[in-house]
């Protein structure tokens with residue numbers, strides 16, 4: 001019986017695993033995405049343990065929409081690849097419902113993402129540690145991040161011409177994910193960098209060093225030798241697919257965890273015995289001898305916990321699910337939002353817009369598939385970035401008004417962890433090394449407000465809010481696992497977020513008017529200069545045009561239970577003996593970065609801790625309760641002790 005009977009419109013490959021082979025493992029991982037495949041690959045390095053992964057999507061190793069760098073964005077809102085989620089209408093964003101793409105394919109969102117490879121500011125990770133998570137400061141994080149990648153350094157000519165500078169020792173040398181600098185640059189990007197320099201920004205030598213303020217060219221998750229996307233499925237899964245102790249079942253939907261219910265009146269941690277899942281509408285159960293690891297992402301990991309009876313009483317009651325454990329599941333959701341200004345370029349520049357021309361696109365494809373070393377525009381990725389503190393585009397009085405506004409919010413309604421996080425964010429306003437805003441230089445038209453004009457080349461400047469104060473939530477509304485949860489990020493519910501983002505968008509025009517960039521800019525298309533002039537106009541534009549940067553975090557926050565945390569610093573769900581969460585949902589406070597590197601690091605660290613705990617359990621024997629004794633017994637039985 002195969003597991004991949006879903007209607008297919010794009011190529012996929014069967015992993016060869018059937019429900020009959022998928023009955024019992026030491027570790028059951030829910031979600032074969034970014035973190036899930038990382039955990040699976042690392043745990044299955046030990047041939048004495050067995051690992052089973054449940055993935056709802058299919059494996060698409062030969063799919064150009066995933067593999068070709070230029071194809072970013074082509075898979076979004078296509079159900080062959082994407083869960084196609086949407087938020088509730090957002091009260092503070094003119095009632096708009098935002099799309100929330102999330103990967104539904106082997107490799108998860110790493111198969112859909114825009115390839116940007118960054119890390120953020122060191123102080124942000126130290127704050128995550130200070131929230132009550134020892135072992136999660138910058139030094140720990142950077143170590144696990146290096147473990148996940150192999151950096152392919154750029155040539156010196158490329159570095160010189162495009163400011164693609166780097167400090168090689170910051171990067172990994174033998175991790176599965178391949179990272180490199182873009183293979184192609186528009187000539188319009190260097191003038192943008194020059195404009196930023198004229199506005200007082202410095203060139204950061206390596207934005208991945210933990211100091212990311214300034215302008216810099218960013219690496220991407222592109223394998224410079226094969227010229228394709230490097231992501232969880234081809235880096236962590238494909239090389240290990242023949243391991244006898246690793247089985248990945250695709251086209252399989254996990255519906256809930258099964259817990260041994262505590263005996264009447266007894267206290268103690270809940271023990272998960274396995275996971276219920278469906279394939280082609282039929283129900284199955286897989287037993288977990290040691291642990292269940294939830295890696296279903298920021299939307300689906302909290303959904304699965306709630307469907308299993310772990311969450312807030314009022315949420316579970318309303319959804320008709322019996323509560324087993326009270327936890328702040330689905331709260332503290334944070335997200336980067338971005339908003340785009342587009343500018344018409346003077347004739348003579350080549351950008352991604354040229355790909356709309358059939359002849360150009362055909363020739364570009366021939367270059368990509370040809371024998372030459374240069375793969376051209378098809379192998380290119382976003383590369384121009386700037387991270388700036390608020391003072392770059394706001395006065396001291398305006399920054400004080402932001403602080404006052406945030407302090408006026410009644411934070412007492414939120415958990416202690418959220419309150420602490422907000423204080424940390426406010427302190428960051430006085431840290432000149434901590435960026436609040438990201439600017440991305442897109443080599444082409446990237447706006448949402450109006451369509452591009454035929455034959456016109458553009459550049460776009462994306463302003464992305466990096467330290468959002470608004471907190472949202474994700475909760476089930478029904479006990480049906482096929483029903484999407486209710487996603488309410490509560491965008492701009494703290495007005496400071498709107499104030500900051502709208503002022504940042506306005507500042508894009510200051511960049512376009514600065515030396516060098518001015519010489520090649522014909523004019524702004526969006527926001528329409530005739531319509532959007534005042535600060536209030538820009539606030540309206542931002543409410544109407546902001547979109548997700550796809551960096552949702554926080555719904556299973558890693559913090560002590562008393563602070564509203566869902567998992568502890570070893571990623572164990574509070575109150576359970578053998579359930580961990582390892583994915584973007586555990587990140588409790590946002591970082592100024594694209595976050596896939598952080599998620600791989602979460603996966604790497606999770607696997608490391610699981611191995612450590614198993615070894616400790618084996619060493620202490622079967623005397624301790626819960627998880628430790630289960631693991632020790634299991635190891636002992638394998639060794640025939």
Ligand SMILES: Cc1cc2nc3c(=O)[nH]c(=O)nc-3n(C[C@H](O)[C@H](O)[C@H](O)COP(=O)(O)OP(=O)(O)OC[C@H]3O[C@@H](n4cnc5c(N)ncnc54)[C@H](O)[C@@H]3O)c2cc1C
Pocket residue numbers: 030031032033034035036054055056057076101102103104105106107108109110112113114115116117118252253254255295296297298300301549550551552582583584585593594595596597599
């Ligand atoms: C469109 C897009 C662009 C992005 N661009 C960038 C970028 O350029 N750079 C960057 O750093 N970050 C980017 N990100 C963010 C980054 O890719 C994600 O944060 C990260 O990949 C999330 O990893 P994860 O392990 O938490 O979840 P995912 O990688 O999404 O994995 C979750 C997996 O669980 C599976 N799953 C969920 N529920 C079930 C279930 N019930 N049963 C079975 N399987 C299930 C899913 O199908 C999926 O494969 C982007 C994200 C998106 C969506």
